[in-house]
Structure formats: C-alpha cells, structure tokens
Amino acid sequence: KKKKLPPGPRGLPILGNLHMISDNLHQDLYKIAKKYGPIMTIRFGLVPVIVASSPHAAEQFLKNHDSIFASRPYNEVSQYIFYERRNLVSAKYGPYWRNMRKLCTLHLLSNAKIHQFQPMRKQEVGILANFLKQAASEGTVIDLSAKVASLSANMSCLMIFGKKYMDEDLGEKGFKALIQDILHIAALPNIAEFFPFLRVLDLQRFTHRMKELAQLFDGFLERVVDEHVIQSTEQQKQATDMVDTLMGIMQSKEAVFEFDRRHVKAVLLDLLIASTDTSSTTIEWILTELLRHPDVMKKLQSELEQVVSKNRMVEESDLENLQYLNMVIKEGCRLHPVAPLLIPHESIEDCTVDGFHIPKGSRLLVNVWAIGRDSDTWLEPEKFKPERFQGSNIDLRGQNYELLPFGSGRRGCPGLQLGLTIVRLVVGQLVHCFDWKLPNDMLPENIDMTEKFGLVTARAQHLMAIPTYRLHMK
Ligand code: HEM
Numbered sequence: 177k178k179k180k181l182p183p184g185p186r187g188l189p190i191l192g193n194l195h196m197i198s199d200n201l202h203q204d205l206y207k208i209a210k211k212y213g214p215i216m217t218i219r220f221g222l223v224p225v226i227v228a229s230s231p232h233a234a235e236q237f238l239k240n241h242d243s244i245f246a247s248r249p250y251n252e253v254s255q256y257i258f259y260e261r262r263n264l265v266s267a268k269y270g271p272y273w274r275n276m277r278k279l280c281t282l283h284l285l286s287n288a289k290i291h292q293f294q295p296m297r298k299q300e301v302g303i304l305a306n307f308l309k310q311a312a313s314e315g316t317v318i319d320l321s322a323k324v325a326s327l328s329a330n331m332s333c334l335m336i337f338g339k340k341y342m343d344e345d346l347g348e349k350g351f352k353a354l355i356q357d358i359l360h361i362a363a364l365p366n367i368a369e370f371f372p373f374l375r376v377l378d379l380q381r382f383t384h385r386m387k388e389l390a391q392l393f394d395g396f397l398e399r400v401v402d403e404h405v406i407q408s409t410e411q412q413k414q415a416t417d418m419v420d421t422l423m424g425i426m427q428s429k430e431a432v433f434e435f436d437r438r439h440v441k442a443v444l445l446d447l448l449i450a451s452t453d454t455s456s457t458t459i460e461w462i463l464t465e466l467l468r469h470p471d472v473m474k475k476l477q478s479e480l481e482q483v484v485s486k487n488r489m490v491e492e493s494d495l496e497n498l499q500y501l502n503m504v505i506k507e508g509c510r511l512h513p514v515a516p517l518l519i520p521h522e523s524i525e526d527c528t529v530d531g532f533h534i535p536k537g538s539r540l541l542v543n544v545w546a547i548g549r550d551s552d553t554w555l556e557p558e559k560f561k562p563e564r565f566q567g568s569n570i571d572l573r574g575q576n577y578e579l580l581p582f583g584s585g586r587r588g589c590p591g592l593q594l595g596l597t598i599v600r601l602v603v604g605q606l607v608h609c610f611d612w613k614l615p616n617d618m619l620p621e622n623i624d625m626t627e628k629f630g631l632v633t634a635r636a637q638h639l640m641a642i643p644t645y646r647l648h649m650k
Contacts, residue, residue, distance in 0.1 A: 221370025
C-alpha cells in the first residue's frame, strides 16, 4: 500500500517546486499552503520539504514528534563558515548537540550570566539615548534601523568578546554587513545542496562567497582568541566575557566531549550571529508598528509615565511591571517574527503525522509568519492590536503554538530570556525618552513595510524618524 504523503503542488522534473519560489520564501509558502493545507510537501530540487502552517501542525512537529524533528539538515554555510558544524545552531541532533546546548545554557546564557551584563546594557542604551537627545535638540532625522543595529552589535560584542568592534575591524564591507551576508546566504535556496551533482559548478558563486566569509571571520576570531590568551596570562583575569568562559572550559578539560579552539570559535560565531540581528530586527519592526500606530505609542508612553515617571529612565527592574509594553512586543512578534520559518529542522526517522507519512531526512519549515496571520486563530490578523493579548495567557515562550517567534521544543531558542530583555529594554527606553515623528510629513500609513527575506527577515528600507526629548531630567 502506497504511503500517503502530505499534499502539495505538483513539481517539475528535477527542479521540484523551486520555480514557485521568489525572494520572499515565507510569503510564497503562505500562499501555497492556503491551497494545500497546514501540513504540505514541496520539493526543493531532490529534497522533500514539509511545511507546517498552523498552530496544530506546529504542535505536532515541535511537541508531539519533537525528538524526531530535532535535527538540522546539512548545509554548506555551516560546513564552511561554522567549522564543519561544530556550532550549536547547525549541529545534528545527538550527544554532541546535547552537550553543546548544555554548555551554552549553563555557562553562557544562564540567568546569572544575563544579570552579570545588566550594567553594560544600561550603559550602552544610555549612550544611544544621549546621542538621540543631542540629535533631538537639532531636529535631526535619525536612521533608527542603523542606530538600533549598532546598539545591538555593541551589546553583543561587549558580552561575547569583552570589547566593542567597529565596522572597520572586519573586511572592507564592515562587521554588520558581513553578519547580514551570512544570514542572507544561509537562507537562500542553494542549488548545490539540492542538486549535489552540480556542486562543482558553483553556479550561484555561493561556495566561493562562503569561503571568503569563512576566511574573514576566522581571521577575526583568531585575533579575538589570541588577545584573550595574552590578557589572561598577563593579568590572571577572572572570566568576564564569553570568550573567557569558553577558554576556561577548554583549558580545564572539564568538557565531556572534544572541545578545542575550533569549537570555541564556532560557538563564538554562533552567539554573535544568533544574537545581533535577531534582537535589532525585532526592535526595528516593533518601532515601525508604533510609528504606524500613534495611538498605541501614546498608550505605551502613558504606561511608562505611570510605572517609571518622567523623572528617570527605564530600568530593567521596571520591565516586569510594564504589562502594555509586553503586549506590544507580543503583537510585534506575531506579525513580524524575525525568523519567519524558524531555522530548518530535519527528521531523523520515518513517522506519521496527522495520518501523513513523513519520510526520514525530510526538511521541516515551520512557517510562524503564516501562523501569526492565520484567520482561524486570530481575529483580524492583519491588524496591529496589542489589546488582543489583554486578559489572554498566550505567551511567546514556546508553550503556545499560535505565537512562536523563538521556536519551541528541543531546538527552541536558548537565548530567549536575553533576547527578550534586550528588546523590552530598548523599545521601552526609546519610547519613554522620546516622541517620534516621521520625516517630510510622511503619513504613518505610507511607511514602506516591504520585507527582505533571510534567516533573519528585516525591513527592506531603513526606518527613519525624528525624535523629541520628553523626560523632565536634564
Ligand atoms: C529577539 C531575539 C531572538 C529571537 C527572535 C530568536 C529566535 C530564534 C529562533 C526562531 C530560533 C530557531 C528555533 C528553531 O529552529 O526551532 C533560535 C535558535 C537559536 N538562538 Fe535565538 N533568538 C533571539 C535571540 C538569541 C540570542 C540573544 C542568542 C544567544 C546569545 C540566541 C541563540 C540561539 C541559538 C544558539 C539557537 C540555536 C539552538 C539550537 O539549534 O539548539 N538567540 N532563535
């Protein structure tokens, strides 16, 4: 008896459904799923891809069959750039991933570690606020996307490497553009992966670019690690940043698995790439929605006035008391999950989901962008309305399958607590300290909302706005 695969559009010979895919993969899959249903199959070349597009489907894969779908597919980016998959993000499901994940959650992303970097976050957000205060007095238009990206890169560098690195420190294109290059290239369909026999031709010049990026980042990470080795021998310093922590683990030989300099570099690169653009892009989209909805901005400012007062800035200790801010963030993440298809998962054995046969080695994409727009789940899904979370216990930590900006289950984001703290603090501070106006009398409804798809999907156009300082403090 033939096993029943999930339905899907008929593919072309060899190409499969690749011809149906444009620049915004998540949007294309959303449209295709409307016809074929919340669990569907498409083919990228020779590779079967299962797409989950409803809360129920997400729960099936990420909870009920979590251990079967907890692996990651092979890809050339992790092979070339992430030290032959020695990082956490692209490690296969198994003992190596389990040990790595434990190491990261226990030593690098624990609550104690997050707390340790709190003064640094306060200082960096303070520096940005001072810059904006000056710009406000001069009526300058601010490139908010660029400012938030720099803030996030600075916070990531200070936490991971112990110091800030500037764009000039990495290649001609600069630090932030190169991180975006990795995220972009990692998300694009790579012909060499779908048609292994075409690999040698490198038709898209991806392999060439990956090797270039790998060399640039490796040179940079070598320098960072060397600097730390010199400092630790000269000053006997305590572990203060994540490089110190990882070097300490490497030297103590306490890791129960092979852990050498390549592993240290792979984890450092993982943390840098996983933390920088995710946080800044989430903030960028939420600020965009606030500028598009002045009434929501006003309501949030009034909450901030009540809880914090206009006599001081927002502190991290205020965050728990800012209920409306939390609703704004949930609503922003519902409409703009920055990883719209999560990171691809892969099944490690055959299984049956909702009566459909899913063969071993299938790629799984969970379209959380589509789930956030599911009209069976959300009332008026296209509208930005934080009030929909009033009195609701839907949270974004992975227990509620209608809202999964951080994924869920074994491969869910281990940096959730840190990422959420940064997003809440920065959005809260920028809205509390400043009123924001669009340049050239632009109307809120005219803000361009085009997306640029990548592993992290950002605004295609930078967000520009003019601040006015609004606190009573000098
Ligand atoms: C707002 C900020 C962030 C968002 C929205 C976010 C989102 C995500 C998503 C959607 C995944 C994939 C889940 C899956 O495949 O099922 C993920 C994985 C991951 N994230 Fe985050 N993330 C954020 C911040 C961070 C931070 C700050 C760090 C660390 C410093 C981090 C580290 C990781 C790692 C290491 C993984 C891979 C986990 C694994 O494969 O086992 N993330 N994140």
